Amino acid sequence: MSDMHQHSVAYVRETMLPEAPPPAREQGIIKWMRENLFANVPNSILTIASIVVIYYILAASLPWLLNGIWNAESIRDCREILQGAAGGCFAVLTERWNQLLFGFQYPDDQYWRPLIAFLLLFVAIAPVMFFKYIPSQFLLFTALYPFLAYWLIWGGLILAPIVALVGFVVGYFVWGRLVQRSFATGFFGAVAAAVIVWWIGGLITAGMDPEQAMLVPVASRDMGGFMLNLILGTVCVSLSIPIGIALALGRQSSMPIIKWICVVFIEFIRGVPLITLLFVANVVLAYFFPPGTNFDLIIRVIIMITAFASAYIAEVIRGGLAALPTGQYEAADSLGLDYAQAMRLIILPQALKISIPGIVNVAVGLFKDTTLVSVISMFDLVGMIRGPILASTEWNGVYWELFGFAALLFFVVCYGISQYSQWLERELTTDHK
Template identity: 70%
Template sequence: MSDTHAQAARLAFVRAEVIPPAPPPIAEAGLVKWLRENLFSSIGNTILTLVSLWAIWWVLSATLPWVFNGVWNANSLQECREILDGATGACWAVIRERWEQLLFGVTYPSNGYWRPTLAFVLLFVALAPVLFPKAPRTMLPFTAVYPFLAYFLIWGGAIWVPLMAAGGFVVGYLVFQRLVTQSFAMGFFGAIGAALVFWWLSGFVTPTLTALAPITLEAVPSRDMGGFMLNLILGTVCVSLSLPIGIALALGRQSSMPIIKWICVIFIEFIRGVPLITLLFVANVVLGYFLPPESSFDLILRVIIMITMFASAYIAEVVRGGLAALPKGQYEAAAALGLDYPQAMRLIILPQALKISIPGIVNVAVGLFKDTTLVSVIAMFDLVGMIRGPILASTAWNGVYWELFGFAAALFFVVCYGISQYSQWLERQLQTDRR
């Protein structure tokens, strides 16, 4: 027994607990690992990283002093230069003095700036149940009312005008619901006819209602719209209208009816083959020759029609690509379930095709919003038109370019970047990958 104890005493000590794990090497964890794997993983990547860092440093070293050394309190470009006294710096005073004109235009009433601002804020409330699946469905009635409310806030006038327009849509919808069970075409054209009749009758009723209950805001004609507000109006309205029209054109192009198919094909190919600026000149000049003498057709309405036509043709091709990407078995499955064409499209085909088409639709929407600046060539004072026209034409700020166009670029970047980020979020929510 004594020999056994002596042998055990000579054995190495055995731990009663587990040794804690050692930290990883510095090169295999944290920031060092990220830098080594992403920026300095090879000689070529190291050279590109160093060159990129030098380019970033060169741009920032030349830009940041100009930005942060800018002058905010001055009444003219000459006064800015006197304050800078040869130093590098921007003349941000033009933004401080002319921001109202950049956002709302020159002739929009200054005491009514709250109206388009309120309409812009309410726009997010109206879009919430449409853009976000988890938003409460109880907000959809406000979404339906918002276009008429926004018109009343921005254009003003009697409240009965947008109310009667809303009543026309309600009448058309009720007629459509009544006749669609017999035929979709009968319901569609019946709804349009009922809405037009109601609109014609409203012309006799509206003056009487206005006299009995004069609920009005100061009327603002369309020629007084300007600034970034005009870009937002055109972008929001045209994108909202071009999406359903583009879907209808895409479905019409795949129709088995030759007349419908070729009308859609000719429309899409013609519009896609014509520059947008040409359509804007048509809206501004040529369209007036087709109207009766002494008739007035609002310029903003004409521009909205042309831009909507232009965007809907491109969206139609995007949606058609999404429809073509679906396997034939989806159509056969819809037929096997006994669904007719409208039900199959609404419940099975279009939801999948639109999910596939999200990147293309967003690309068209972003491009369309930026293309609204082309209205400046037909004497509409949008944001770019305000910069090129009244502001740079003034003797006080003639020569200020980088500050004004940088401000315009920042506004457009915020909107377009927000649209892009929303589309990426929506793709993740809907899991658009075909796994």
């Protein structure tokens, strides 16, 4: 009996075995490939087909890139150097980089001005984009940047941007004093005060000698290249977001006049192509001003592009407002908040968070649509390529290199905007899973 019991008891190990490495197929690159590239038969077929396509693309493009010519004075010199071999003529970029970036009329010795304005742009938008990590005191420079950037790029008397800044400051203080009576009183009082300051400042600057300017004046017609796309994109996106918010709120207003003004504006602008609005800015607007009035073309284009983008952003934000449950509005009412406080503290923060993908989509599309100004004879990046550069005898026939460079610049900017929006969504998330 004892022998039977002795043989029926299993052996129990008292010490642990040393850890063994996982199988090769369950770790490292092999595991990643199994899970992402060869998880099943359809995925494996798609992976193999993609590898074949990538191979043929690289086989055709790499020799053209690696054998590219960077030092030549014309396309004929590139062809003589290549001797029939595959290779890109990238010398056009080294020869005409200044025209591609700044246009062909911006003074060569003043390139440092838009470069400084571009670098300061990152300093100015940092407190807005990374508000959780940068103190709010830096927003003062953000408010000053538009006037500083205008003076750097356009030059002229520094008194002009100072007068513009003073007008906004006076309007802000008038708004703060009168808005307690009513919104309309504060708004129209602020506008009137700012206009008076600008009118007085215009009279003062008109009597000053332009030769006293610290920076050489540069006319808007001399702006061009990618610099013009950045100016239009940055200014129009910055203006269209607050205007779009106001239009979205106005469309939901209980006051019929304000509601229908916003509805008519949004539906009309959304029903008209942007290129039509640009032609209106270039030709038609001149008929609405007194004879001899010189209204800057860039300002006219900014007005039209901003109006176009504002209508689309207004609809995006209206969708965010509609997505909020009714309980949020009721919660604001239960706290005793008025309309302005409820929108600023409860409703708009949530609606804007929901609307981030749509707003970014409009912003990216708007920045790319700035190339349409080339159809009204404004020499932006695409206008420079299609006009002075390809029309020259030295580089007539160079297409892939120039348009590839333009595509690269726009991709870097648009991809950066997209990545920032995804980061911002992660920062603002309140879901804890």
